[in-house]
Amino acid sequence: MAKPRFPAPDHDHQACLSASLERAESAYVEAGGRLTELRASVLRELAASHQALGAYDVIQRLSAAGRRVAPISVYRALDSLLEVGLVHRIESRNAFIACHEAHDESRPILFLVCDACGTVAESGEEGLNEALGNAARNAKFTLDDTVLEMTGLCEHCAGREGTRGH
Amino acid sequence: MAKPRFPAPDHDHQACLSASLERAESAYVEAGGRLTELRASVLRELAASHQALGAYDVIQRLSAAGRRVAPISVYRALDSLLEVGLVHRIESRNAFIACHEAHDESRPILFLVCDACGTVAESGEEGLNEALGNAARNAKFTLDDTVLEMTGLCEHCAGREGTRGH
DNA sequence: GCTAGAAATGTGATATTATAACCTTTCATA
DNA sequence: TATGAAAGGTTATAATATCACATTTCTAGC
Ligand SMILES: [Zn+2]
Ligand SMILES: [Zn+2]
Ligand SMILES: [Zn+2]
Ligand SMILES: [Zn+2]
Numbered sequence: 001m002a003k004p005r006f007p008a009p010d011h012d013h014q015a016c017l018s019a020s021l022e023r024a025e026s027a028y029v030e031a032g033g034r035l036t037e038l039r040a041s042v043l044r045e046l047a048a049s050h051q052a053l054g055a056y057d058v059i060q061r062l063s064a065a066g067r068r069v070a071p072i073s074v075y076r077a078l079d080s081l082l083e084v085g086l087v088h089r090i091e092s093r094n095a096f097i098a099c100h101e102a103h104d105e106s107r108p109i110l111f112l113v114c115d116a117c118g119t120v121a122e123s124g125e126e127g128l129n130e131a132l133g134n135a136a137r138n139a140k141f142t143l144d145d146t147v148l149e150m151t152g153l154c155e156h157c158a159g160r161e162g163t164r165g166h
Numbered sequence: 167m168a169k170p171r172f173p174a175p176d177h178d179h180q181a182c183l184s185a186s187l188e189r190a191e192s193a194y195v196e197a198g199g200r201l202t203e204l205r206a207s208v209l210r211e212l213a214a215s216h217q218a219l220g221a222y223d224v225i226q227r228l229s230a231a232g233r234r235v236a237p238i239s240v241y242r243a244l245d246s247l248l249e250v251g252l253v254h255r256i257e258s259r260n261a262f263i264a265c266h267e268a269h270d271e272s273r274p275i276l277f278l279v280c281d282a283c284g285t286v287a288e289s290g291e292e293g294l295n296e297a298l299g300n301a302a303r304n305a306k307f308t309l310d311d312t313v314l315e316m317t318g319l320c321e322h323c324a325g326r327e328g329t330r331g332h
Numbered sequence: 333g334c335t336a337g338a339a340a341t342g343t344g345a346t347a348t349t350a351t352a353a354c355c356t357t358t359c360a361t362a
Numbered sequence: 363t364a365t366g367a368a369a370g371g372t373t374a375t376a377a378t379a380t381c382a383c384a385t386t387t388c389t390a391g392c
Contacts, residue, residue: 005305006305006306006307033339034339034340034388036339036340036341036387038340038341039340054377054378055377055378055379056377056378069341069342070341070342070343070344071378071379071380072341072342072343072379072380072381073340073341073342075378075379075380076340076341077340077341080340091257091258091313091315092257092313094349094377094378094379110298110301112301112302112305112307114307115310121305121307123301123304123305125297125298125300125301125304126297127293127296127297127300128294128297128298128301130293130297131291131292131293131294131296131297132276132291132294132316134291134293135276135278135289135291135294135316136278136316136318138289138291139171139172139278139287139289139320139321140172140320140321140324141172141278141280141287141316141318141319141320141321142318142319142320142324143316143318144281144316144317144318144319145316145317145318146314146315146316146317147257147258147313147314147315147316147317148312148313148314149257149312149313150298150301150302150307150309150310150311150312150313151309151310151311151312151313152302152307152308152309152310152311153307153308153310154305154306154307155305155306155307158306158308199368200359200368200369202358202368202369202370204369204370205369220348220349221349221350222348222349235370235371236370236371236372236373237349237350237351238350238351238352238370238371238372239369239370239371241349241350241351242369242370243369243370246369260348260349260350260378333392334391334392335390335391335392336389336390336391336392337388337389337390337391338387338388338389338390339386339387339388339389340385340386340387340388341384341385341386341387342383342384342385342386343382343383343384343385344381344382344383344384345380345381345382346379346380346381346382347378347379347380347381348377348378348379348380349376349377349378349379350375350376350377350378351374351375351376351377352373352374352375352376353372353373353374353375354371354372354373355370355371355372355373356369356370356371356372357368357369357370357371358367358368358369358370359366359367359368359369360365360366360367360368361364361365361366361367362363362364362365
């Protein structure tokens with residue numbers, strides 16, 4: 001994985017969005033499911049933001065876009081997207097983000113969450129894997145999954161503390 | 167911090183419990199608050215278990231012990247205990263554990279959570295700190311806090327998969 | 333095309349986790 | 363023993379997540 005980076009406020013975001021949806025199609029083909037209208041809609045709302053959104057945020061946005069969806073439907077769509085790896089869950093926020101890159105399944109992902117703007121960057125930092133493996137080995141722990149999240153200020157917010165959103 | 171370890175099913179748990187409550191007294195003196203009856207009761211329920219308990223689990227246990235407490239009261243007690251460092255929150259479970267050791271404040275804590283028995287071990291694995299620092303630096307991220315949690319099977323459960331609780 | 337089974341979604345209710353607003357009690361200290 | 367701050371009580375409600383069951387949509391096989 002590349003160096004972790006926070007998207008610049010003025011990056012070509014339309015590209016992010018369409019890349020995300022294109023990747024979704026092939027991910028579902030490979031995984032053996034279907035990118036349904038609902039799932040695509042949910043993914044679109046997440047991909048349209050680099051911020052972590054709660055399930056009910058997604059519902060509101062879909063509603064604003066003219067589509068009323070029940071919580072359970074959104075959760076089911078999110079579950080499916082999570083399984084396929086198109087979406088990540090940010091545990092410390094009870095929120096979700098669209099994944100903007102492919103991952104090496106064997107490596108845990110470190111999420112960097114900006115407290116000011118809510119933007120999330122992903123990192124595959126080398127060395128992390130080894131340290132975690134050591135910890136597991138020392139404790140005789142059979143590792144299944146990891147949750148790695150850092151909170152703080154992204155480079156775009158650090159300079160102008162006190163603001164909300166880019 | 168010592169090597170991360172899962173407490174053996176037959177360890178001297180009474181010692182854990184009284185150590186935890188003794189430490190609580192001095193922690194509050196140092197931090198400038200008071201270990202009130204309510205806070206001690208909440209801590210006692212958590213310390214009586216090495217498992218992560220939800221706030222409502224704590225309420226039930228207190229209730230079973232003859233003490234009815236409202237959710238908000240337990241959450242307030244938990245907030246206080248968290249501030250003083252006597253309790254940790256496990257984000258991936260929306261649950262809490264009593265801390266069974268003192269921590270170097272400058273280092274993040276890695277929690278190892280057993281999926282079978284719910285027991286949680288703490289690790290201060292060397293190398294983790296450096297890897298996290300690198301990730302933050304690479305992303306120009308101003309680090310505030312970290313959440314590090316691993317799930318899997320503890321050494322006591324790995325051998326007898328399918329069981330619940332020790 | 334038609335149809336049985338599987339997968340996905342809809343519907344309505346409800347469970348679980350957490351906090352708001354406001355009032356009363358407890359406690360340190362002067 | 364008055365006083366203010368900290369802690370806790372009471373009631374209501376917000377925010378997050380899931381259950382149970384009906385309906386619709388899709389896929390295969392005929
Ligand atoms: Zn973008
Ligand atoms: Zn930011
Ligand atoms: Zn113990
Ligand atoms: Zn276990």
